[in-house]
Each structure stands twice: as C-alpha cells, then as structure tokens.
Amino acid sequence: MESFKDLSSCRYEISESNDGEMIIYLEGRIDADNASSLIESFGSLIRDRSPVSLVLDLKKVTYLDDFGALVLVELRDMMADAKGEFNLKNAREEVLFVIDSEAIAESPKLIKIRPPSMFVRFGDAILKYVSDVKYLISFVGSVCLAFTYTFFHPKSLRMDDTFLYMQKTGVDALPIVGMISFLMGLIMAFMSSIQLQMFGANIYVASLVSLAMTRELGPIMTAIIVAGRSGSSFASEIGTMKISEEVDALFTMGFDPTRYLVVPKIMASVFVVPILTLFSDIFAILGGLTVGVFMLDLTANAYILQTLKTLSLFDFFLGIFKSGVFAILISWIGCLRGFRVKGGAASVGQATTSAVVSSIFLIIFFDSLFAVTLRYLK
Amino acid sequence: MEKNNIIEVRDLVVGYGADTVLENISFDVEEGEIFIVLGGSGCGKSTLLKHLIGLIKPISGRIRIDGDDISDCDEATFKKILRKIGVLYQSAALFGSMTIAENVSLPIKEYTDLSHKSLETLVKMKLKMVNLNGYENHLPSEISGGMRKRAGLARAMALNPKILFFDEPSAGLDPVSSVELDNLIIHLNKSLGTTMVIVTHELQSIFNVAHRVIMLDNKTKGIIAEGNPKYLKDHSDDPFVRNFFNRKSEH
Ligand SMILES: Nc1ncnc2c1ncn2[C@@H]1O[C@H](COP(=O)(O)OP(=O)(O)OP(=O)(O)O)[C@@H](O)[C@H]1O
Ligand SMILES: [Mg+2]
Numbered sequence: 001m002e003s004f005k006d007l008s009s010c011r012y013e014i015s016e017s018n019d020g021e022m023i024i025y026l027e028g029r030i031d032a033d034n035a036s037s038l039i040e041s042f043g044s045l046i047r048d049r050s051p052v053s054l055v056l057d058l059k060k061v062t063y064l065d066d067f068g069a070l071v072l073v074e075l076r077d078m079m080a081d082a083k084g085e086f087n088l089k090n091a092r093e094e095v096l097f098v099i100d101s102e103a104i105a106e107s108p109k110l111i112k113i114r115p116p117s118m119f120v121r122f123g124d125a126i127l128k129y130v131s132d133v134k135y136l137i138s139f140v141g142s143v144c145l146a147f148t149y150t151f152f153h154p155k156s157l158r159m160d161d162t163f164l165y166m167q168k169t170g171v172d173a174l175p176i177v178g179m180i181s182f183l184m185g186l187i188m189a190f191m192s193s194i195q196l197q198m199f200g201a202n203i204y205v206a207s208l209v210s211l212a213m214t215r216e217l218g219p220i221m222t223a224i225i226v227a228g229r230s231g232s233s234f235a236s237e238i239g240t241m242k243i244s245e246e247v248d249a250l251f252t253m254g255f256d257p258t259r260y261l262v263v264p265k266i267m268a269s270v271f272v273v274p275i276l277t278l279f280s281d282i283f284a285i286l287g288g289l290t291v292g293v294f295m296l297d298l299t300a301n302a303y304i305l306q307t308l309k310t311l312s313l314f315d316f317f318l319g320i321f322k323s324g325v326f327a328i329l330i331s332w333i334g335c336l337r338g339f340r341v342k343g344g345a346a347s348v349g350q351a352t353t354s355a356v357v358s359s360i361f362l363i364i365f366f367d368s369l370f371a372v373t374l375r376y377l378k
Numbered sequence: 379m380e381k382n383n384i385i386e387v388r389d390l391v392v393g394y395g396a397d398t399v400l401e402n403i404s405f406d407v408e409e410g411e412i413f414i415v416l417g418g419s420g421c422g423k424s425t426l427l428k429h430l431i432g433l434i435k436p437i438s439g440r441i442r443i444d445g446d447d448i449s450d451c452d453e454a455t456f457k458k459i460l461r462k463i464g465v466l467y468q469s470a471a472l473f474g475s476m477t478i479a480e481n482v483s484l485p486i487k488e489y490t491d492l493s494h495k496s497l498e499t500l501v502k503m504k505l506k507m508v509n510l511n512g513y514e515n516h517l518p519s520e521i522s523g524g525m526r527k528r529a530g531l532a533r534a535m536a537l538n539p540k541i542l543f544f545d546e547p548s549a550g551l552d553p554v555s556s557v558e559l560d561n562l563i564i565h566l567n568k569s570l571g572t573t574m575v576i577v578t579h580e581l582q583s584i585f586n587v588a589h590r591v592i593m594l595d596n597k598t599k600g601i602i603a604e605g606n607p608k609y610l611k612d613h614s615d616d617p618f619v620r621n622f623f624n625r626k627s628e629h
Contacts, residue, residue, distance in 0.1 A: 032537045036492045065538045065570050066507070070492075070500045343519045344474020 010034050014045070020052035027060040030068030039074050046078050053085035058092070132340075139258075139336050143266070146259040161264040169230040170272030174279060177225055181280040184217060185209050185287025193296055202296045206306035209288035210281075214311060214319045218280040220367060223326035226273055227359035231334035234265050235355035238338025239348040247339070262335045266328060273327035274320045281319065322370055329362045384409040384541060384573050385430065390439030392422065392429050398437065399425050401599040405592055409540075412567055412574045412587050414607070416622070417594035423577045424468070426594070427545055430575065431465055432456065444540065461489070464539035468546050470530035472518040478505065478529045479514040485536045504532045508562065524551045528559070535566065542566070544576040548583055560586045581625060593619060 010028040022045075030038065046054070056072065058064065072088065079086035116124075150157050189205050196204055238261055241247050250257050285307060292298040337355040341347045385407035393399045399422035407413045415423050428434045430441060432448045441449050443459050451459070472481050483501045486492065492500065505511050508528040510521075518526055527547065534542055547563075548556040560583045566572050567587075578584060584591060584607050591610070593603040595618075603610055603619040611623035621627070 032486075032490055036490050036496070039492070039496060063570075066500065066503050067490075067538065069503060070496055073499055073503075074496055343517070346475040 010038065012038075016049065016051065020050075021055070022049065022051035022053070023055045023057060025057045025060065029063040030061060030071055031063060031065055032067045035067035035071050038071050042071070042075055043078060046075070046082065046084075050082055051084060053087070054079050055087045055089055056091075057089045059090040064092070135340065136336065139332075139339070142256075142258045143262055143332060143335075146256060146263050147266075149256075149259060150263050156259065157267070158260065158264050162268050165230075165265050165268035166272050168233070169226060169269055170276055173225060173229055173276060176229075177222055177276050177280050178283045180221060180225065181213070181218065181283035182287040184221060185213065185284030185289075186291055187287075188212065188217075188284075189288040189291035190295070193291065197296070202292070202298060203302060203306050205288060205292055205296060206298075206303045207310040210285050210307040210311050211315065213284040214281045215315050216319075216367070218284060219277050219319045219323040219326060220363060222273060222277045222280045222323060223330060223363045224360055226269070226276065226327070227330045227334075227356050227363065230269065231330040231355045231359045232352045234331060234334030235337040235341075235351045236348050238335055239341035239351045242339065242341045243344060243348065257339075262332075265335060266331045269327040269331040270324055273330075274323045277320060277323035281316075318370075318374075322367065325366060326363050329366065330359045333358045333362060381408045381410070383407065384444050385413075385575070386440075386442040387430075388440045388442075390426075390429070390441065391437040392425055392434070392439075393437055394425075398599060399596075400594065402439070403594075403601050405601065405604065407573060407575060409573055410567065410571045412563065412576065412589045414584055414588040414591040415575065415577045415594065416579065416584065416591055418596065418622075421594045421596040422599075423594060424545055427543055427575070427577055431463060431543055432459065461537070462540045463543060464534035464537070464541070465543045466527070466530050466534045466545065466547055468549065470518070470523075470526040472526055472529055472533070474518050477515050477517055478510065478521070478532075481518070481529060482533050482536055485533070489537055504536065505529075507535075508532045509558065524555045527551060528555075531559070531562070535572075538570060539572070541573045541575065544574065544578070546578055547576060548578060548580045553582075556580065556583060557586075559583075563587050581623065593622065 010026065010030055012027065013025045015023045015025070024042070054075065056075065061068070076086045188209050192208050193202065193205050196202055196208075238247070241261075247257050247261075250260055289300060289303050292303045293300055334355045337351040337358070341351045383406040387406070388404045390403050391398055391401050403426075415426060417423055425434070429436050429449075430443075436449050439449070440447060444462055446455050446459050448456070448459055472478070473484075476484070479498075479501050482504055483497055486497060486500065502511065502514065505514060508531055510525060510528055510532065513521055513525065513529075518529065521529070527550065531544075531547070544563075547559055551559060563574055563576070564587055567574055574587075576587070588607050590605060591603070591607050592601050593610075594600070595602040602616055603614055607623060610619055612620070614620050614623075
C-alpha cells in the first residue's frame with residue numbers, strides 16, 4: 001500500500017507492483033461532487049507513473065452513478081491512449097453496461113450553436129429576405145381581404161377587443177405623449193428663440209413651433225412612441241400565441257386569425273393615433289407658449305394669434321392624415337412580425353425588436369415620401 | 379435497515395389568495411420510495427407539487443425536505459435543498475435557444491468542474507439513458523413532445539438528485555414510450571436509490587411503478603386514500619377510490 005487519499009465521501013488506496021501494475025481500491029461514494037477531482041488526480045497519477053496495467057477494484061464502492069461511470073470511462077480512455085491495459089474488479093452489472101455502451105463513441109460530436117460561415121449566412125439572409133417579402137405581400141393581401149370582409153359584415157368586428165386596444169394604444173399612451181410633446185415644444189422654442197431674438201423676431205417662435213409640430217414632429221413623435229409601446233406589444237402577443245399553438249387553435253375552430261387578431265388592432269390604432277397626434281400638437285404648442293410667455297416677454301394672446309395665423313387647415317389635416325397612415329404601418333408590421341415567430345421565447349424577443357425597428361423605419365420612409373410628393377404636387 | 383422520511387409534510391394548507399385548494403394534509407415519503415400523487419383533475423396535484431419544490435409558499439403548515447424546512451428557511455438552506463431535487467415539468471420546460479445537449483449540460487457545468495471532454499461524454503451517457511442518443515445537437519423545437527419529455531428527464535437527472543419530482547410524466551407519450559419511461563423510473567430508483575414523487579393519472583404506470591400512492595380530493599380538500607394501489611383497488615372503503623382504480627364512472 002503506497003498512498004491513501006480522502007476525497008469528500010470517497011477514499012482510495014493505491015498499490016503498485018514493480019513490473020508496472022497498478023491497482024486502485026475505491027471506497028465509498030463516487031458522484032457528482034467528487035467525479036472531477038477523481039478524474040484529475042487519477043489522470044496525473046497515470047501520467048506520472050505510466051503503469052502498464054491499471055485495475056480498479058470497486059468492491060467497497062457503496063454508490064456509483066453515471067458520474068462514477070464517467071470516471072471509469074475516462075480512466076479507460078487514458079489507459080488506452082497510453083497503450084496500457086485497463087480492468088475492473090468487482091464491478092456491478094449496471095456499471096459495465098454504461099461503460100460498454102457503444103453509443104458514446106458513435107454519437108455525433110456536440111456542437112455549439114454558433115453563427116456559420118459568412119457565405120452561409122449571406123445565402124441564408126437572402127433566402128430569408130425573399131421569404132419575408134413573399135410573406136409580406138401575402139400578409140398585405142390577407143389583411144385587405146379581412147378588412148373587406150369586415151366592411152361587408154360589420155357585425156364580425158370584435159368590438160370588445162377593438163375598444164380594449166383603443167384604450168391600450170390611445171388612452172394609456174396619453175400621459176407619455178403629452179409629456180414628451182410638451183418638452184419638445186419647450187426645447188424647440190428655447191433653441192429657436194436664441195437665434196430669433198437677435199433679429200427681434202421673438203414672435204416667430206410661435207410660428208416655428210406650431211408649424212414644425214403639426215406638420216412633421218407631432219405625427220412622427222407620436223408614431224414612434226406608439227411603435228415602442230403598442231407595435232412591440234402586438235408582436236409579442238401574437239408571437240406568444242403562435243408558439244403556444246393558440247393561433248393554430250383559432251384556425252382549426254374556423255376563425256380567420258387575421259380577422260380575429262389583426263383587424264381589431266389596426267382599427268383601434270387608426271382611430272386613436274390621430275387623436276393622440278392632436279393632443280401631441282396641443283401640448284407642444286403649450287410648451288412653446290410657456291417659453292414665449294416666461295422668457296420672451298410675449299403675451300399669451302399674441303402667441304396664440306400668431307400660431308393661428310401660421311397654421312392652415314391643410315397643415316393640420318396633413319399631420320392628422322399622416323399619423324393615420326403611420327398607425328396602419330405600425331400595427332400592420334407589429335402583427336406581421338408576430339405571425340412570423342417560430343420556435344421559442346428568443347424568437348418572440350426578436351420579433352418584438354424587429355417590429356419596433358421596422359415601424360420606425362417605415363414611419364420615416366413614408367414621411368419622406370409625403371414630403372417629396374407634396375413638393376411636386378404644389 | 380430503518381428507512382427515514384426524506385419528505386415530511388405536516389398540516390399543510392395550500393391555495394391561491396384566499397381560496398384554499400388543500401387543507402391540513404400530512405404525509406411522509408420514505409427515502410428510496412416511488413410515491414405517486416393522484417386525484418381527479420383540478421384537485422390540486424400540481425399545486426401540491428409546486429409547494430414541495432418551494433416554488434410557492436404554503437398558507438400554513440410545514441414541509442421538510444431531507445430534514446430542512448423548505449417553507450421557512452434562509453437562502454443558503456434553500457440552495458442546498460434545490461441541489462437535492464430535480465423536477466420534470468409538465469411541458470418539459472427545455473430552453474428553446476439551446477440544443478438538447480446544452481440543456482442537459484447546463485446544471486452540470488454550473489455545479490461541477492468537469493473538463494469539456496468529460497462533460498461531453500457524461501451528457502452523451504445521460505442522453506443514452508433516456509434513448510435520445512443522436513439528438514444531442516437538436517433544438518427542443520425540432521423534436522417531438524415525447525422526446526422533449528425524455529430530454530427534460532435527462533436534464534432533471536443531470537446531477538443525480540436525491541429526489542425527482544414529475545408532473546404528469548407520461549402525458550403525451552405513446553404507450554410504448556410510456557412503458558419505457560416507467561422502466562427508466564424503476565431502473566433509476568433501483569440503481570441510484572432516487573426517491574421519486576410522481577403526479578400522474580396513468581393507471582397502468584401507477585400499478586407498474588408505485589410503491590405507495592396518496593389520492594387527493596377536491597370536495598374534502600384532503601387525502602382520501604393512502605397505500606399500495608393494488609391493495610386500494612380492491613379493498614378501499616371508499617367507492618370513489620375503488621372506481622378510480624377500476625376505471626369506472628360513479629354514474
Ligand atoms: N395560478 C393559480 N391561481 C389561482 N388558482 C389556481 C392557480 N393554479 C391552479 N389554481 C386552482 O387550484 C386548483 C388546483 O389546481 P391544480 O393545477 O393543482 O390541479 P391538478 O390537480 O394539477 O389538475 P390536473 O390534473 O388537471 O393537472 C384548481 O381549482 C385551480 O382552479
Ligand atoms: Mg396539473
């Protein structure tokens with residue numbers, strides 16, 4: 001007997017003969033707690049002494065699970081690498097079974113899911129893009145169909161849901177839209193006043209704030225907030241329903257998922273987002289007014305008169321109309337991303353992100369389309 | 379050898395908010411036992427299981443797991459208890475973004491410092507045990523429901539816990555896989571002495587694997603029968619219990 005070791009609940013003794021035969025007597029439990037330290041210490045033992053043969057005596061082992069079997073397998077492999085012999089003594093049947101199972105050698109190497117090579121990804125991206133575009137077109141079609149159906153069968157519209165989404169998208173967003181717009185008006189008035197004051201043109205702060213907000217910034221700001229709040233929630237709601245097979249359930253019960261899930265959301269958005277925009281305009285003008293009255297020595301009366309003089313009905317309705325279009329885009333892309341969800345939770349997260357990003361892109365893109373079109377119409 | 383109780387439940391009252399689901403139940407599970415919880419739908423089996431694994435705190439009463447009170451203990455003790463238990467959830471609850479092998483190796487990586495190569499071998503042995511060799515690199519969404527269940531079992535057994543909890547393990551399995559799962563349960567129980575607490579309706583597997591059962595009831599909110607299923611089948615005083623085991627309706 002040469003050495004004697006204690007490793008939490010497992011002990012072992014080693015005896016070594018002169019012609020390089022090594023016997024290890026194991027005692028106690030071999031489990032998850034000590035498997036790795038056993039492998040390590042036996043490994044260094046084999047490397048140091050390089051025995052010709054190794055025998056493990058398992059007679060006094062009280063507990064051996066697959067972690068224990070792992071220790072045996074590792075030792076066997078180490079001995080095989082060193083061209084030595086490996087034997088077990090007094091092993092129970094199950095242990096032998098686990099060790100001999102050829103499946104371990106046969107089964108494929110474990111891979112980590114990591115991004116494949118650049119070319120594969122490039123090809124993948126193109127394929128995905130094509131299928132996205134295909135789906136996008138078919139989704140436009142099915143939304144149009146659903147709306148046509150709803151138009152001719154108004155009773156099929158799910159009123160309760162529509163009202164619920166109106167509340168979630170509109171009423172619940174009012175505080176944040178109001179607050180941000182007020183601050184925007186404040187900042188715009190403040191920044192422009194520094195320049196305009198030099199020319200004694202304080203009063204034009206009112207024109208600048210009101211025109212910029214009603215035509216451009218009001219609709220855009222509101223749309224971006226709605227995209228972040230509601231577009232994302234539409235995507236994650238439908239996405240979650242998709243992975244828990246609720247969408248399939250709707251389908252098999254004879255509901256058209258588009259009509260059931262998408263129409264109320266788009267309806268509600270188209271209705272409330274313009275109203276939100278109206279509020280956004282009003283709050284921004286109030287913000288400008290605050291700066292005008294308290295910092296620029298304008299009277300509230302003069303400020304409001306100037307605002308009314310600047311704004312035409314056309315500007316106002318243009319802003320409202322644009323926000324209606326944005327509402328359709330946001331809710332449409334949100335639902336679309338939701339329906340594209342496949343697999344698990346991570347996919348829902350992706351859909352949500354992409355719903356918001358695509359909405360913001362579409363908002364800006366359509367806004368520039370409006371700008372260019374108007375320029376040529378005039 | 380004197381068997382000791384690995385789970386002790388005393389005067390347990392569980393429920394959600396003000397509604398109680400079970401009232402004043404007490405029972406013990408012996409070490410190395412296959413213990414089955416049964417009862418009609420909605421009688422609180424899943425609820426009881428969630429309390430046993432410490433996901434929900436009981437309204438009152440005491441649950442001891444291997445000597446430690448899970449309903450009232452500090453963080454360190456709770457961690458220690460969690461290391462002793464493994465759970466197979468009703469829906470398998472595999473992480474969708476990881477492969478089957480990664481799912482299984484996750485707890486092993488966390489709690490042991492095996493080398494990468496040993497870990498790989500071990501994971502393969504685990505998956506071989508549940509007959510999923512060859513599916514190491516699949517994602518959970520790419521395998522069938524029954525296979526997911528077996529992968530979930532492999533993950534639950536990753537660290538060879540002392541107690542394994544199963545919520546309806548054979549739901550969604552074909553009869554053959556279901557029998558295989560039963561055999562696996564019996565095998566694990568025999569070779570490693572793992573205590574099993576199983577919620578199930580599957581009569582066949584109850585008779586196959588159970589050492590002892592308790593039956594819950596939602597009218598009395600308590601335990602209406604306890605013992606060996608083969609005995610209860612013919613000798614229970616309660617006709618409801620006899621009907622349950624004989625697959626008869628009361629009407
Ligand atoms: N999260 C919850 N909130 C409130 N009540 C709940 C909740 N989960 C379950 N319940 C109620 O608790 C009772 C027991 O439910 P539980 O899920 O434990 O039943 P079960 O015995 O597992 O049934 P099954 O066999 O159908 O799975 C039911 O009456 C249910 O309404
Ligand atoms: Mg249940």
